[in-house]
Amino acid sequence: MNGIPQIVGAFEHPTRLSPDKTAAQLHAEAARGALTDAGLTKDDVDGYFCSGDAPGGTMSMANYLNLRLRHCDTLDVGGSSAVAQVAQACAAIQMGKCNVALITQAGRPKSSGVTTGTKKIVKDSLAPDLIWELPYAVPNVANYALVAARHFYEFGTTSEQLAWVRVAASHHAQHNPNAVLRKLVTVDDVLQSPLISDPLHRLDCCLITDGGGAIVVARNEIAASLGRPAIRMKGAGLALKHQEGGAIDLTYSAAAQSGREAFSQAGINAADIRYASIYDSFTITVVIQLEDLGFCPKGKGGAFVADGNLIANIGKLAVNTDGGGLCNNHPANRGGITKVIEAVRQLRQEAAPEVQIKDCGLACVQATGGHMATRHASATLILERT
Incomplete structure (x- = not known):
């Protein structure tokens, strides 16, 4: 078991309206921002976590971001997904499945014309209810x-x-x-x-709003080498x-x-x-x-x-x-x-x-x-x- 992993990178995309960007592009820009904040690059990432907002899920996004992964996960528990994925990333690192985990979340509902408070809760799906x-x-x-x-x-x-x-x-x-x-x-x-x-x-x-964000979690030894404040x-x-x-x-x-x-x-x-x-x-x-x-x-x-x-x-x-x-x-x-x-x-x-x-x-x-x-x-x- 490795030491307790640390959050080493965090980035909130500055845009709130992005009619000229795709959702995948927002994910990528958020990922780059968080990795830059951590002092890392995409080549350091070997674990990736995303949710239902990521176009095509982990396979498509890993391809789009050109990530070389040892571990990935797509958890969808709505607005709590990214919070839960921080814990998942820490567990994956402690189990030795990856060393640097990237979590992204992004989308463009505002550009898509969703109106505040009136979006239907149902979707084209076969969910039982x-x-x-x-x-x-x-x-x-x-x-x-x-x-x-x-x-x-x-x-x-x-x-x-x-x-x-x-x-x-x-x-x-x-x-x-x-x-x-x-x-x-x-x-x-x-x-x-x-x-x-x-x-x-x-x-x-x-x-x-449109926009998004990203989090980077790293193995303790890697985190210690980056010189960032230790957040565990x-x-x-x-x-x-x-x-x-x-x-x-x-x-x-x-x-x-x-x-x-x-x-x-x-x-x-x-x-x-x-x-x-x-x-x-x-x-x-x-x-x-x-x-x-x-x-x-x-x-x-x-x-x-x-x-x-x-x-x-x-x-x-x-x-x-x-x-x-x-x-x-x-x-x-x-x-x-x-x-x-x-x-x-x-x-x-x-x-x-x-x-x-x-x-x-x-x-x-x-x-x-x-x-x-x-x-x-x-x-x-x-x-x-x-």
């Missing part, structure tokens, strides 16, 4: 509105509390030159934006939650299990975390995951996020200091990789100075993929600067 969902064409936002409405009913959560998630994101995005929405917003701004699916307003919904995975968890034959509880997510596994492996708890990257497809998504990860008790998430408590260096817990999917970037409708990238920036002390957490030694990365009201996956990472 689709024959029941096709007649209703349930939009993504309606799924999350159902979750929000249940949380409101069970715990007294309010639209004003959800709005604070977007307010915090805007406070962070103003310091990110690549963010799509850099304008500060208030709670009233969120509440006065159009109601998309009750109780979610337009400003409760994430962006749809301290804990990881992966879980699925679905309809369980009708036993549906909309008040929690699969993060309850994946988070428990990650924190247990890391030997810490939520109180030890200084920075958290939390998947923010909608404002309610953040509230649910913060509860499930143990940052606050179940049902208290609304109060936890209110009054600026997610704003860096002001509130209780800095969340999504790049502006997140709500204000910065949500490439390929799969924002997981950007969550890893901003956590790496924070741990390296490379975040924007206005949002950098002093002496940030531990970070939590959390992402869900799929649809929280029906079937979804959750991946959790605990990252540490050593």
